[in-house]
Amino acid sequence: MIRTAWLVTRKDLRIEMRSRVLLWQVVPFGALALLLCGLALGPADAGHSRAAPGLFYLVTLFVALLMINRSQAVEQTVGTAESVATLGLDPAGVFLGKTMALTLELWASATLLLAGTVVVLHTSLIGTVHAVPSVLVTLGAMACAGTLYGALSAGNEGPATLLPILALPAFAPLLVAGERSFSAALHGGALWEWWVIDLVALAGYVAIGVLLYGVLEE
Amino acid sequence: MNKVTQRLLGPLTLLTLVATVILGLWVTPKATMHDGGGDLVRMLYVHPALAWVALYVSFGTTTIASALYLWKRTRSDTMDRVAYCAMEVSVLFIALTLITGSIWGRPTWGVWWAWDARLTSTAILLVLALGYLALRRANDDPQTRARRSAVYGILVALNVPIIHFAVTWWKSLHQNATVLTVSGKVSVHGSMLWTLLLSFIAFTLWYFWLLRARYRLEVRSDQAMQSHLAAAVVERQREGA
Numbered sequence: 001m002i003r004t005a006w007l008v009t010r011k012d013l014r015i016e017m018r019s020r021v022l023l024w025q026v027v028p029f030g031a032l033a034l035l036l037c038g039l040a041l042g043p044a045d046a047g048h049s050r051a052a053p054g055l056f057y058l059v060t061l062f063v064a065l066l067m068i069n070r071s072q073a074v075e076q077t078v079g080t081a082e083s084v085a086t087l088g089l090d091p092a093g094v095f096l097g098k099t100m101a102l103t104l105e106l107w108a109s110a111t112l113l114l115a116g117t118v119v120v121l122h123t124s125l126i127g128t129v130h131a132v133p134s135v136l137v138t139l140g141a142m143a144c145a146g147t148l149y150g151a152l153s154a155g156n157e158g159p160a161t162l163l164p165i166l167a168l169p170a171f172a173p174l175l176v177a178g179e180r181s182f183s184a185a186l187h188g189g190a191l192w193e194w195w196v197i198d199l200v201a202l203a204g205y206v207a208i209g210v211l212l213y214g215v216l217e218e
Numbered sequence: 219m220n221k222v223t224q225r226l227l228g229p230l231t232l233l234t235l236v237a238t239v240i241l242g243l244w245v246t247p248k249a250t251m252h253d254g255g256g257d258l259v260r261m262l263y264v265h266p267a268l269a270w271v272a273l274y275v276s277f278g279t280t281t282i283a284s285a286l287y288l289w290k291r292t293r294s295d296t297m298d299r300v301a302y303c304a305m306e307v308s309v310l311f312i313a314l315t316l317i318t319g320s321i322w323g324r325p326t327w328g329v330w331w332a333w334d335a336r337l338t339s340t341a342i343l344l345v346l347a348l349g350y351l352a353l354r355r356a357n358d359d360p361q362t363r364a365r366r367s368a369v370y371g372i373l374v375a376l377n378v379p380i381i382h383f384a385v386t387w388w389k390s391l392h393q394n395a396t397v398l399t400v401s402g403k404v405s406v407h408g409s410m411l412w413t414l415l416l417s418f419i420a421f422t423l424w425y426f427w428l429l430r431a432r433y434r435l436e437v438r439s440d441q442a443m444q445s446h447l448a449a450a451v452v453e454r455q456r457e458g459a
Binding site for chain 2: 153155170172218
């Protein structure tokens with residue numbers, strides 16, 4: 001399982017390195033969305049906004065949706081499903097591999113977006129650094145859930161429109177927990193309680209993914 | 219469900235619903251001035267029962283049917299249909315729960331909608347249930363549709379404990395549980411308690427009546443689809459000959 005996961009992670013990351021979709025399309029979209037959030041708040045509020053953690057996660061959510069669609073589109077190319085079936089790859093390993101690749105991609109995007117919140121929304125640098133562990137766990141849970149929901153919507157009629165309907169409500173608790181822990185890191189408060197909620201969600205999604213991903217690939 | 223139960227379900231549902239209405243509107247007392255609310259307290263015989271069916275009975279049915287579908291020994295079209303029909307009825311009950319909660323909330327809290335943990339999580343559950351229906355419509359192949367729906371049905375059920383414990387975990391405007399409490403202590407008494415319990419039975423029976431009706435419709439719909447398909451194949455064969 002671990003070997004398969006490692007293979008799939010490398011495969012997905014290699015595709016990403018070659019296509020550079022993340023670098024040239026997804027990250028610029030995230031930066032643009034962050035700027036638009038600042039514009040929507042107005043110049044007075046954007047500078048000292050308490051909404052910065054929420055806006056960061058909202059933008060990350062949109063970025064995640066693009067990346068989940070992209071991650072699943074790779075699996076839908078002609079012959080991929082047949083190749084996976086012929087090679088007899090462990091579905092749990094495939095799930096973990098895709099989740100790991102998506103997690104790394106989300107972490108890379110989030111690093112740039114966090115820098116963006118410091119610059120554009122004026123969040124404190126130390127507070128933002130304190131929020132990093134919770135951001136990493138939240139995005140890990142989001143990647144896990146996203147891989148599952150992406151597989152559910154892939155290959156259907158209009159997967160790009162189906163994915164948000166399926167995934168966004170499920171992401172909502174993660175968004176709330178992530179936003180609260182980021183706010184706590186910036187302004188003080190119960191940082192770890194929210195962090196633990198994300199950790200539990202991550203463990204739950206990993207367990208469900210390992211158990212049920214094979215059913216989706218049948 | 220045997221034939222006697224099937225025949226009794228409709229009349230029993232009607233009887234318990236009528237009894238709930240009579241007891242709820244005319245027999246049980248108004249809330250006292252001290253408690254506040256007056257006649258508004260009669261929502262107690264509608265809203266909690268709707269929520270009980272929406273969150274526990276209906277989602278429980280979908281989750282169990284989905285799990286049984288995923289387990290190869292019990293995999294059948296029946297399980298898939300039950301899960302689907304239960305989720306469709308769930309949408310109705312969740313929507314009614316939110317509407318009756320909103321009617322209660324306006325005079326009590328002064329707003330139709332509050333960003334409360336339980337309200338918000340229930341609204342999210344409604345969207346998740348609608349997502350289930352969208353997922354089914356997006357798949358043409360019956361086997362793929364059934365498998366994906368079953369996985370999604372189980373994923374959606376993860377939200378039910380969050381909603382149940384939302385009033386405990388977060389500071390909430392919504393009152394705490396009055397019947398399904400962790401300690402087992404019930405904070406409703408006398409005729410109000412009996413009417414409340416009767417409403418739970420009435421709405422649960424109504425749910426099963428609706429589920430049965432929807433299931434039969436689904437079976438007939440599948441049969442009609444099969445016969446249309448068979449007729450189309452015969453017609454095509456004739457054209458070829």
